[in-house]
Amino acid sequence: MATDRRQFIHRSAQFGVLLGAGVPLLQACGSSDSGGDSKAVTDAIEDGLKPEGGPLRILNYADYVNPDTVASFEAQYGVKIEITTFDVDAEAVTKLANGSVEVDVFQSAAPNTLGRLIAGGLLQPLNASYIPNKANVLPTFDNPWYDEGSAYTVPYTVFSSGIGYRTDRIDPAKVEELGWEILWDPEYKGVTSILDDYREGLSMALLRRGITDVNTTDKALIEQAGADLGELTGLMNIKVNIEGYKDIPEGATTLAHTWSGDLLAGAYSYLPEGTDPSVLGWWYPSDDVGVVNNDCMTVTANAKNPVLGHLWINHLIDVANAEENFSWNGYLPPITGLDADYLIENEYAPENLRAAVLDDAIISKGLRFEPLDMETNQLWERTWSAFTAG
Amino acid sequence: MADATTAAVTGGDATAPGGHRSGTAFWAALASPGSLLLVALFVVPAYAILAVAFGGIDPILRTTVPAWNPLDWDLERFGDVVSRVFGGDLTRVFLRTGIFAGLALVGCFVIGYPVAYYVARKAGRNRGLLLGLLVLPFWISYLMRMLAWVNLLQTDGFINRILGWLHLGSGNRNWLDGDWPTVVFGLVYGYIPFFILPLYAALERLDGRLIEASRDLGASSASTFLRVTLPLSIPGLMAASVIILLPMCGDYYTNTYLTGGSPRTEMVGNQIEFFLRGSSQPQAGASLVIILMAFLTIAMAYYLASVARSQRESAS
Numbered sequence: 181m182a183t184d185r186r187q188f189i190h191r192s193a194q195f196g197v198l199l200g201a202g203v204p205l206l207q208a209c210g211s212s213d214s215g216g217d218s219k220a221v222t223d224a225i226e227d228g229l230k231p232e233g234g235p236l237r238i239l240n241y242a243d244y245v246n247p248d249t250v251a252s253f254e255a256q257y258g259v260k261i262e263i264t265t266f267d268v269d270a271e272a273v274t275k276l277a278n279g280s281v282e283v284d285v286f287q288s289a290a291p292n293t294l295g296r297l298i299a300g301g302l303l304q305p306l307n308a309s310y311i312p313n314k315a316n317v318l319p320t321f322d323n324p325w326y327d328e329g330s331a332y333t334v335p336y337t338v339f340s341s342g343i344g345y346r347t348d349r350i351d352p353a354k355v356e357e358l359g360w361e362i363l364w365d366p367e368y369k370g371v372t373s374i375l376d377d378y379r380e381g382l383s384m385a386l387l388r389r390g391i392t393d394v395n396t397t398d399k400a401l402i403e404q405a406g407a408d409l410g411e412l413t414g415l416m417n418i419k420v421n422i423e424g425y426k427d428i429p430e431g432a433t434t435l436a437h438t439w440s441g442d443l444l445a446g447a448y449s450y451l452p453e454g455t456d457p458s459v460l461g462w463w464y465p466s467d468d469v470g471v472v473n474n475d476c477m478t479v480t481a482n483a484k485n486p487v488l489g490h491l492w493i494n495h496l497i498d499v500a501n502a503e504e505n506f507s508w509n510g511y512l513p514p515i516t517g518l519d520a521d522y523l524i525e526n527e528y529a530p531e532n533l534r535a536a537v538l539d540d541a542i543i544s545k546g547l548r549f550e551p552l553d554m555e556t557n558q559l560w561e562r563t564w565s566a567f568t569a570g
Numbered sequence: 571m572a573d574a575t576t577a578a579v580t581g582g583d584a585t586a587p588g589g590h591r592s593g594t595a596f597w598a599a600l601a602s603p604g605s606l607l608l609v610a611l612f613v614v615p616a617y618a619i620l621a622v623a624f625g626g627i628d629p630i631l632r633t634t635v636p637a638w639n640p641l642d643w644d645l646e647r648f649g650d651v652v653s654r655v656f657g658g659d660l661t662r663v664f665l666r667t668g669i670f671a672g673l674a675l676v677g678c679f680v681i682g683y684p685v686a687y688y689v690a691r692k693a694g695r696n697r698g699l700l701l702g703l704l705v706l707p708f709w710i711s712y713l714m715r716m717l718a719w720v721n722l723l724q725t726d727g728f729i730n731r732i733l734g735w736l737h738l739g740s741g742n743r744n745w746l747d748g749d750w751p752t753v754v755f756g757l758v759y760g761y762i763p764f765f766i767l768p769l770y771a772a773l774e775r776l777d778g779r780l781i782e783a784s785r786d787l788g789a790s791s792a793s794t795f796l797r798v799t800l801p802l803s804i805p806g807l808m809a810a811s812v813i814i815l816l817p818m819c820g821d822y823y824t825n826t827y828l829t830g831g832s833p834r835t836e837m838v839g840n841q842i843e844f845f846l847r848g849s850s851q852p853q854a855g856a857s858l859v860i861i862l863m864a865f866l867t868i869a870m871a872y873y874l875a876s877v878a879r880s881q882r883e884s885a886s
Contacts, residue, residue, distance in 0.1 A: 218630070219630075267848075268847060268848040269848075270632075270847065270848045270849060270850065271847050271848065273631060273632070273633065274633050274634075274847075277628070277631045277633040278633060296630050296631050296632065297631075299630045300628075300630045300631040302631075370744060370747050370748075373830065373831075376831055378849075413832075413833045413834060417747060417748050417832065417834065418832070418833065419748065419829070419831050419832055420831040420832070420833060421826075421830055421831035423830065423831075427830075432724060432725070432746075432830075554627070554629070554632065554850065557632075557850050558849075558850060558851050561844075561845075561849045561850065561851060562854075564844075565659075565660075565841060565844060565845070565849075565854075566659040566660075567833065568833050568836055568840065568841075568844065569659055569660055569663045569833065569836055569841060570662060570663070570666070570832075570833035570834050570835070570836050
């Protein structure tokens with residue numbers, strides 16, 4: 181079949197993306213090892229194809245998409261959606277790489293592993309003609325650092341890392357004053373937790389010391405961060421988990437290094453009946469220099485239902501569907517119009533958690549977890565392992 | 571494990587049924603499909619672990635590239651993990667795991683032995699019912715049972731309420747605060763049915779005439795128990811201990827759920843999970859599995875030697 185002009189331009193742009201954005205990422209991924217030839221898929225599906233018969237298979241975190249949003253897609257296209265879940269990003273990459281799961285859409289890919297997934301030939305470029313709702317996505321994501329021109333991805337959610345706490349137990353002014361340091365305040369021993377994620381945990385310790393390079397390769401800094409976290413074991417009897425979304429609202433935890441989405445999700449889903457959402461507080465660095473991350477939706481290279489996959493992505497970034505999805509999972513879709521004012525006015529988020537709803541300023545100033553070379557990444561992991569070993 | 575169970579059920583008597591050569595061959599043939607399956611399910615996964623531990627990493631995807639050919643094995647990373655375990659930052663985790671498993675074993679013995687003894691020797695007509703009750707926990711998944719304990723043990727849970735009603739303690743103790751007794755308790759609770767059942771099988775087969783002879787010769791109940799019953803139940807005890815010790819040492823979710831992820835109670839299984847599932851160095855996780863297996867092999871070897879000794883003493 182002859183390539184028309186539109187396809188030619190599209191493919192040329194994708195090749196440019198690989199050369200422009202993908203290559204630096206790949207260098208970062210494979211710099212410590214020889215080899216690592218890219219197997220990147222550069223051809224998107226053609227325009228105008230009919231949706232397949234399904235079932236549409238999705239790889240996603242558990243409880244990370246509203247069942248109603250799934251049901252409306254199933255009803256619209258007359259297909260079933262099957263969701264396979266994973267717990268951590270590395271697990272998802274492994275499952276995709278070794279073929280133990282075959283899915284059409286990887287719905288929550290981390291930006292810092294995208295380069296590897298693309299270079300490994302596990303993802304296919306998107307054909308924007310199937311995703312007209314892409315116009316709804318915040319302009320900040322038109323050309324994200326991890327995927328130039330959004331050739332392979334559409335952002336699913338965006339969130340920051342900060343401190344969630346109980347305002348009925350801690351004076352918000354104290355949290356504002358101490359910032360990250362409050363996680364080392366023994367007054368809250370036994371009721372404090374940090375995220376069970378080596379990048380998040382060690383970066384938080386770096387930020388506490390004013391070091392904003394959350395992708396550092398400096399061994400001394402990484403080990404210092406590990407030692408600082410190690411203090412928390414005895415000083416705070418720290419818990420290392422990702423349960424903040426329920427533990428803070430339920431009161432089991434008073435103070436937690438957690439994700440903004442956890443607080444927003446917990447405000448209406450996990451607060452005991454009769455408890456006012458104002459008991460929840462959120463702190464993020466006042467200079468907006470903190471970690472911001474997002475999950476990305478992609479179509480896999482071996483998708484059996486690539487058209488459906490595109491349509492599903494399009495479905496999720498429809499404004500009404502995104503709003504419905506947010507109302508259930510609490511993680512903010514980066515959709516124009518779904519800002520703090522709108523979400524608070526429509527009672528999707530309480531006023532006291534306004535800061536947890538990210539705006540353009542926070543997103544654009546946020547620090548990002550970039551890919552680390554193999555050796556550095558393993559140093560981060562080892563340092564984390566030594567900390568969690570107690 | 572299957573050998574251990576069999577030995578326990580037969581009271582350490584591993585002699586094949588039959589007696590003639592032809593009969594032995596028949597039973598061996600009958601057992602061969604199952605035996606082959608067991609070998610395959612052990613040998614193949616064990617070799618896969620070696621291949622991962624001594625293998626490499628895909629430079630792009632950072633997934634494991636097993637080295638199936640021993641000539642290609644790279645021992646460097648394994649050596650690194652060994653140095654972390656022996657005198658490095660993972661020593662504590664191994665010691666802690668051993669201590670937790672040891673304490674849980676003692677707990678299982680203290681609680682489980684009287685139960686097994688009662689059901690096997692004293693329950694009479696109620697034996698079937700009691701056995702059914704012992705098996706009942708198996709109907710609910712281990713994970714669910716641990717999650718149930720999270721609710722029971724939390725600060726406003728039933729345990730504190732009951733203690734409050736009984737005026738025992740302050741009634742607001744945080745049992746999930748990363749304390750070792752909670753983890754040991756969880757291990758005891760989770761594994762005690764696996765301890766009681768093989769022990770019950772051994773005690774149930776115990777020759778009652780030996781106990782009667784002891785009493786006829788003037789020994790007290792306590793003396794009969796200590797000098798006859800207990801020594802005779804050692805093979806069953808050993809089997810029960812091995813059966814629960816092996817999985818307890820690799821357990822990670824008991825600690826995860828009952829302490830909210832406290833580094834103070836981290837066990838080897840948690841480290842294995844991190845490296846195998848959430849890191850770019852699965853070789854480290856596989857290396858930890860090998861080291862743990864090496865430790866447990868020592869326990870298993872001791873058990874097998876004990877069974878063999880017991881058989882020799884029975885034969886003589």
